[in-house]
Amino acid sequence: MSAKTGSKAVVIQGNQACVEGALLAGCSFFAGYPITPATEVAEVMAERMPKVGGVFVQMEDELASINAVVGAAWGGNKAMTATSGPGYSLMQEGIGYAAITETPCVIIDVMRGGPSTGQPTMTSQQDVYQAKYGSHGDYEPIVLVPSSAQEALDMTIRAFNLSEKYLVPVSVLTDEVVGHTRERVVIPDAPEVYNRVAPPAGEPYLPFKGIEALGGVPYRADFGQGYNICVDGQLHDERGMRVGHLIEPSAALVRRVMAKITDNADDIADYELYHTDDAEIIVCAYGSTSRVALRSVLDARKAGIKAGLIKLKTLFPFPDAMIRAVASKASRIIVPECNAGKICNEVQRVVRQDVESMPKLGGAMHIPSEILDAIKRS
Structure with a gap:
């Protein structure tokens, strides 16, 4: 045991640290496709997830991976995927879908040199604009950047907490150096964990209505809890019904989805x-x-x-x-x-x-x- 009560010190890679952080945050679903230099995240998840009662699925590609993560999140799971630059590119439409449907999820991107297949075994920081502007339309993502294996663990926990608090996809951009460097990492026993806020029982529920007390974030009920919820990638009203043909409600949704991040930037940064x-x-x-x-x-x-x-x-x-x-x-x-x-x-x-x-x-x-x-x- 380390000097910090309720924690232990280990020597692990940054990629392994992301897994430990995810499990501590309550991750119960992982879907991914192996890709260098992020493969160890999937490998360790495949070993660890069944032992904690979670689900690991190796998908056929990165498009399927991000969509499986979105579906799992709406099923009540804390869900994550991991990839590198080319796979991150393929995920962008799904990340945009998660943004507008206000789906909490975490994407680990272990950056490598690009463009295209690029340099699978070399490091880079070339995905930083893709993390911000990768999907079409106006939205505001949260993007964290660890510099060490310890921060990879800590920031993965924080990524889940932020995703649950703001109902938004959160990207953790590590890189080949952070992902493959073995360092001393202190693993806490019971870190602070945030869970999405369920709607008050017995009250009318609008799944996409921003709640002032939550910083403009809606309450979130999961599928199977007895609510009739429509989750649609087209712009929608507070009920979830399509309004993409209507100017004002469409604009109101995009403004709110952006404002819940920009108005709370001091809490996030x-x-x-x-x-x-x-x-x-x-x-x-x-x-x-x-x-x-x-x-x-x-x-x-x-x-x-x-x-x-x-x-x-x-x-x-x-x-x-x-x-x-x-x-x-x-x-x-x-x-x-x-x-x-x-x-x-x-x-x-x-x-x-x-x-x-x-x-x-x-x-x-x-x-x-x-x-x-x-x-x-x-």
Whole structure:
């Protein structure tokens, strides 16, 4: 046992940590299709899920996987799938369906180099825009980005809690480095778990009516509980009946589904700040890249350079206010990421300075000296 009462310390991969987190959160259904570098999630789920009374199904492809997860969630399960870039692409229509039907579910995306089949065994952070804009139409997803095996466990638990609280699909974007790195992970005995809120007994129930006390989120009854519920991907009214041909109720639904996330962004957004109080140079990073960036910032501090780090743990909703406040005191902002420069654009959107993009492609990570050299450049 670890020093923390009711917990144990183990050495496991990030992919295994996602499984442990899911089980602790109450996941009882997993559907997926094996794909490198996410395969270990399915492998461990196949072993563990029957032992806890849950269901594991290997589907024929990723389209079937996400649709099985949606169906299982409406059947009363906490449901999850796992994939990598190409499979995540195939899931996007199903993720959009989950968004508009307000279906709680979790998608683990262990990112690899792309586009297309790309680099199955190499790392990247190239799916960050797909996580935000992958499905058509207007919706607001929640996207978490672990940087370690411990955070993979913690954020998978949080992903389930957020999905249940806001009735929304939540993506956890790890990458090949996080997924395959073995590290010490503390597994809590009984973490805080949130469950969807059932409608009050004996009261009329509208399955898609936002409840003010729940932050604009509806009550949620599952199939088989005696309610007549229509779940349709076409825009619908509070009863679930199609209104896609009507302007006002269609617009009202989309506005509410987006507002339940944007209006609660302060509750959802998560980040860590290192030495930003007096920082003149800010590095903003996420996922595995943030580990390298922290080392670079600490080395810069040792050299007498006032550098600081914003470590993003939630990409979407993006923490606009925090970024703006921290950046207001700095002269430079550097954003290293393992893609062509995507989150750099999000940072640039909310600050006054020109943001310095530091992209890395080809499947390799930054090394500390590269980011330190960028910090030292005047």
